[in-house]
Amino acid sequence: MNNTGAETEPTTPSDTPTEPIADRLPDIIDWLPESLKPGWQLLDQVPILAGLAIVVFFFVAAVVIRSLLIRFLQRLSSETETPVDNILVDCLRKPLFTTIMYFGVALGITASQLPFATEALVNLCISVIIASWMRSTFLASTRILKTLGDVHDRFPVVEPRTVPLLDLSIKLVILLLGSYALLVVWGINPIGWLASAGIVGIAVGFAAKDTLSNVFSGFFILIDAPYKVGDYVNLDTGERGCVTHIGLRSTRLLSREDIEITLPNAVIANAKIVNESGGNKPHIRIAVAVGAAYGSDVDQVCDILQQIGEQHPEIAADPAPRVRMRKFGASSLDFELLGWILKPEDRGRIKHELLMSIYKQFRAQGIEIPYAKSDLYIKELPPIGGTSSPGE
Structure with a gap:
C-alpha cells in the first residue's frame, strides 16, 4: 500500500543542513x-x-x-x-x-x-x-x-x-x-x-565653578597670548617673575629669589599684566639717570656716558646705546644713559655696573656729581665780651 497521500512533515530551519x-x-x-x-x-x-x-x-x-x-x-x-x-x-x-x-x-x-x-x-x-x-x-x-x-x-x-x-x-x-x-x-x-x-x-x-573658571581663563590666555613661556611679567597684584609654564588651570612664575609662584588663571585673566619681554624686539630698555654739576662740559659728559654704554658687554649694539640731556634740574644738569638688554632679570645688576663705571669716570675726569648743599647765613653776631645791653 503506497503512502502517496501521506503528508510530508515540514522542515524547520534547524533541520536544514548548514551550507558548507x-x-x-x-x-x-x-x-x-x-x-x-x-x-x-x-x-x-x-x-x-x-x-x-x-x-x-x-x-x-x-x-x-x-x-x-x-x-x-x-x-x-x-x-x-x-x-x-x-x-x-x-x-x-x-x-x-x-x-x-x-x-x-x-x-x-x-x-x-x-x-x-x-x-x-x-x-x-x-x-x-x-x-x-x-x-x-x-x-x-x-x-x-x-x-x-x-x-x-x-x-x-x-x-x-x-x-x-x-x-x-x-x-x-x-x-x-x-x-x-x-x-x-x-x-x-x-x-x-x-x-x-x-x-x-x-x-x-x-560644584567645580572655580576650577572651570580657571580652565576657561586658561583657554583665553592661550588664545589671546598676553605672555608666553620665557617672558618676564609683572602683575598689579605684586607678583613678578619669568613665566616657566602655562597650563589650562594655572600659570607658574619663577621669581628673582628662585621661588616658583603658581597663580590661578582666573586671577591672571583679571589682573593688569606688564610684559617686560613683549614688543616688536626682544630687547628691553634701561635708563640710568645721571646728574652733573652746573658748569660741567656737557659734550664731555655725553661722550663719557656714550663710551660707557658702548663698552659694556651686555648692552646691545643694535639698537645702540644713546645719551639724552633731559632737563635743567634744581642743582644739576640731568642726563640719561639709555641702553638695551636681553633679559629683564639682569636689569638691576647691569644698572649697578653702569653706575659704578660712571662714578669712576666722572671722578677721573673731574666732573662733579652735585649733591644737596646748605649755606648758613648769620644775620647778626652776638656782642664780644658778653656786654649787656643798657637797661639791664
Whole structure:
C-alpha cells in the first residue's frame, strides 16, 4: 500500500543542513590547485579549522600589506620637504596592521560557528580596531602640532603658545568620535548617555565653578597670548617673575629669589599684566639717570656716558646705546644713559655696573656729581665780651 497521500512533515530551519563554506565560495575552490582541494574539504567539515585558516591568512596579509604599503608611502614622503607626511606614515603602521589582523579574527570567529559569545567577540575585535586608530591619531596629532609649532613662521596659527590648546581640542574631538563609535558597536544608544551627561555636567559645573573658571581663563590666555613661556611679567597684584609654564588651570612664575609662584588663571585673566619681554624686539630698555654739576662740559659728559654704554658687554649694539640731556634740574644738569638688554632679570645688576663705571669716570675726569648743599647765613653776631645791653 503506497503512502502517496501521506503528508510530508515540514522542515524547520534547524533541520536544514548548514551550507558548507566551500559551497558558499565556489570560485575560491575553482582557483585552488588540485593538491590543496583535499585540505579545503577538510576545513569544510571542521569550522574551527576554517576559522583558524582565515586568521592565519589575514595575519600574513596584514604583514605583507603593511610592509608593501608603508614602504611605498615612505618612498613618496621622502620626496617632500615637510616632515608631516613622515609622521603620518609612521603612525599609520600599527593601526593598519591591527585593522587587517583583527578584521580577519572577526571573520574567523564568525566562520568558526562558536556556540557562545560570538557577537561579543566580534564586537571586541572591532573595538580593538577603533581603539588602535584613536591611539594612533592621538600620537599623530601631538607630533604634528609640535613639529608645526617649531616652524610657526610657515603656519602662523600653530605656535608654541597655541600647541597645548590645539592638542587638547583635537584629542577631545577624537575621544568623542571614538566613544560614539564604540557605543554604536556595542549597541548602546548614545542619546541617553548624552542626556545623562548633560545633567551630570550641570551638577559638576556648580560644584567645580572655580576650577572651570580657571580652565576657561586658561583657554583665553592661550588664545589671546598676553605672555608666553620665557617672558618676564609683572602683575598689579605684586607678583613678578619669568613665566616657566602655562597650563589650562594655572600659570607658574619663577621669581628673582628662585621661588616658583603658581597663580590661578582666573586671577591672571583679571589682573593688569606688564610684559617686560613683549614688543616688536626682544630687547628691553634701561635708563640710568645721571646728574652733573652746573658748569660741567656737557659734550664731555655725553661722550663719557656714550663710551660707557658702548663698552659694556651686555648692552646691545643694535639698537645702540644713546645719551639724552633731559632737563635743567634744581642743582644739576640731568642726563640719561639709555641702553638695551636681553633679559629683564639682569636689569638691576647691569644698572649697578653702569653706575659704578660712571662714578669712576666722572671722578677721573673731574666732573662733579652735585649733591644737596646748605649755606648758613648769620644775620647778626652776638656782642664780644658778653656786654649787656643798657637797661639791664
